[in-house]
Amino acid sequence: MAKKKSILDLMKMKKSGEKVAWITAYDFPMASFAEQAGMDMILVGDSLGMVVLGYQGTVPVTMDDCISHCQAVRRGAPNTFIVGDMPFGSYQTSDEEAVKNACRFLKEADVDSIKLEGGRRILSKIKAISDAGIVVIGHIGLTPQSSGQLGGFKAQGRDVDSARELIKDAIAIQEAGARALLVEAIPPELTEYISNKLEIPVYSIGAGLPCDGQLIICGDMLGMFQAFTPKFVKKYAKVAEVITKAFEEYREDVKGEKFPEDKHVYHIKDSMEDFEKLFKEFE
Secondary structure, three states, rough: OOOOOOHHHHHHHHOOOOEEEEEEOOOHHHHHHHHHOOEEEEEEEEOOOOOOOOOOOOOOHHHHHHHHHHHHHHHOOOEEEEEHHHHHOOOOHHHHHHHHHHHHHHHHHHOEEEEEEOHHHHHHHHHHHHHHHOOOOEEEEEEEEHHHHHOOOOOOOOHHHHHHHHHHHHHHHOOOOOOOOEEEEOOOOHHHHHHHHOOOEEEEEEEEEOOEEEEOOOOHHHOOOOOOOOOOOOOOOOHHHHHHHHHOOOOOHOOOOOOOHHHHHOOOOHHHHHHHHHHHHOO
8 A cells, every 4th residue: 555645745746757646536436446546646626516516616515515525535545645625715704714624624534735726815824724734735727716707717827917917826825835736727838837936846737738747627537527528628438428328227127127136136044935924924
């Protein structure tokens, strides 16, 4: 069993050039598969709102939702670095509320780090959580919780002015105490610059190759989440098709009385005579 990575291991991987592979997971089975596959990290993302709970976005996801799913993931992946995603409303109110909820992730779900979205406008929260002794991962670019302000789920930093703001955000996030940064849906040229500029690891989700590692949503890459597929997703499987076909075959077997077969049932131990006597007792 591989030793669980620490933030120091992730820093060393940046310096050595070894890429970090991480993935989202939201439950025990998916987390156990990720650990068996040797994932460096798992994010229990607020994307669970769409992938698992069927919401149209991430905003409805609660702290209790996130804690519950983090607990399941930790049980499934006891030896993997796990990141808890702070949901909308869990840190925006005040620094004190941000620290309180970040502590819940560690105390109740045994995660190794928390992630929160936003740039310079949330620096006080990043600093407060970091000062509390918690490993913080920043998140800029396409930030789903504030997608309304961004005009929807759109790529960011594609012009010089917006790229400048993202660079400022990245530098400020590092200075505030974050130990890693996730950049989402920004051009690879900008990703490369930010990755080279910062001392902390910079990871991409839909932000190109030139950085310290890649994150992907498990439902997207497995072909489970069918509502839409982001441009930056590579599908490694078509699980939804496999599951749907299995359900269809099961339904047909039930309708046609092909399931269960004899090998799927538990037969009586006593004689049928004894059972017939038993049945007569209730006539």
